[in-house]
Amino acid sequence: MRHVTTVLLALLWLGCSTDNGANTGANEQPGLDGEAMVPDVTSETPGDILAEPDVARELPVFDEVSFIKRPYLQWPTATSVTLLAETNEQVPLDIVLTYDGGATHTYSEPRKPEFTFLTMPLDGFDGWSHQVDIMVPEGIGQFELTIANAPDYQREVVLPQSLDSFTMIAFGDTRTNLDVHQEVSNQIVAEKPLIVFQTGDLMDSALEVKQWNEFFAIEAGMLESSFYFPIFGNHEVGGESYYYELFETRNSYDSERNWYAEWGPVGFIGIEQYKTRWEKDEDALAWLEESLIKLQDKRWLIFSHHEPMYTFSNHGAWYEGRETIQPLLEEYGVDLVLSGHNHCYERFEVNGISYIVTGGGGAPLYSTGTGSEEEMPLLKNWGKFYHFLRLDISDENIHVTVIDTEEKSVFEEFDVF
Ligand SMILES: [Fe+2]
CATH class of the missing domain: 3.60.21.10 (Metallo-dependent phosphatases)
Known part of the structure; x- marks a missing residue:
């Protein structure tokens, strides 16, 4: 897909006792307004997952989103999976991958793609498009996906590679x-x-x-x-x-x-x-x-x-x-x-x-x-x-x-x- 923006940003160690509270740390941070794009947070190299960073990073908090097309997954590999969605709001998704021993945050960037047939413009979708590659820590075949600013979304994921x-x-x-x-x-x-x-x-x-x-x-x-x-x-x-x-x-x-x-x-x-x-x-x-x-x-x-x-x-x-x-x-x-x-x-x-x-x-x-x-x-x-x-x-x-x-x-x- 063209226009793909893949952003793997902050990685947060949420403590050894993850107790499914993957995004509690994020929610304690000051909020950003809903017009903000993906924040300029210093990122690690994609896939370079820190097992136990010394200090929890400060994470952004986004406005809550609602879905027109709920998140769907494609292209599972041993180290990544691709999430796509359409939201009503122009707000990034704060996607939380929680696994035995840790969690990662990945942020999507909402886009308004243009559609054409030959040179003729076609109607667009009402909402905002999201596509993002979520990096999976090495050796993790199974994890939970949640979205910090979409509390009604939760999915257990098993990778076919495992x-x-x-x-x-x-x-x-x-x-x-x-x-x-x-x-x-x-x-x-x-x-x-x-x-x-x-x-x-x-x-x-x-x-x-x-x-x-x-x-x-x-x-x-x-x-x-x-x-x-x-x-x-x-x-x-x-x-x-x-x-x-x-x-x-x-x-x-x-x-x-x-x-x-x-x-x-x-x-x-x-x-x-x-x-x-x-x-x-x-x-x-x-x-x-x-x-x-x-x-x-x-x-x-x-x-x-x-x-x-x-x-x-x-x-x-x-x-x-x-x-x-x-x-x-x-x-x-x-x-x-x-x-x-x-x-x-x-x-x-x-x-x-x-x-x-x-x-x-x-x-x-x-x-x-x-x-x-x-x-x-x-x-x-x-x-x-x-x-x-x-x-x-x-x-x-x-x-x-x-x-x-x-x-x-x-x-x-x-x-x-
Ligand atoms: Fe056909």
Whole structure:
């Protein structure tokens, strides 16, 4: 994301008996008025956490804030996590990370980003945007996040880097039918996944700020409780500036839409198909191969793109991907491919890789089930129903459960080895 200001400021030792009073020291300090930006407090080098500084630093106190988009987390690593939010007030967030033996304070800087489509200005959001990287002390896999000037916010955070097994959800195509999207989202939250992954087409028109606000309202529960990662679908085309502002991307190529991530035992690569020309961009393919090589120490490799290489539904298969990308996925041992775009469920097996279409998050359903005689043996299961995938990841396997959200039942389960 552009315009990112990362500010790690004061580090405060709150005593060996932290007793969850992480920000009591801060609240005893004189207040700053609500117009103040991030204060000019002498900072330590980010990540240079003082275990027991001799003297507690003087910390600022900010006016209380209220949220339009409550804080959500992305990009957990062993040493940081990214927090994003939208507040009603132009006031920094005093984010307190409390762990066994200490606490840190990180301050965000409120911004009013500008949005455009080509050269045409687009509406902005009503509130103030926040994005900040919170540095995590080395070796700390679990901590509590609170915000000193938002007393109603509290989140227990476990980093995937500290885990051998966890649950993630995959779903997609959440556009158009808001009631369905809400029901699917409610059922996902109940699964308590560590990570939620969205296969694209978040909303009908990503050019409309109203639809972004509806999307964030519907998915508020999972955004607040899971690490959230989307990829770019065709319905996001045109709304790039909103997408780039609201979601962070790392390890990227060409745009903020091709990236890889590491989640404990999982290496995950997500790409887009609307700017990068995979059929003729040799640099793109070189980036993809380098990313696959970097992730070779991972127990599992998952790859995702919006428009599927294998499908029998309304929109045809991405044949260019079969020619240019599929050989790399096979060479470097990818286990699972996740796509959306067609609003149904499909599971193909091709040369030892499972190719899943999961486009059942709210968009009008499409039929499937019949393809060419040559390719029919590749199709293992399919259905026309709203759904999401639960992926229970362990050292032994990825156990995939396909959950029909209308019937509230399991459609099928299978293991990826
Ligand atoms: Fe699509």
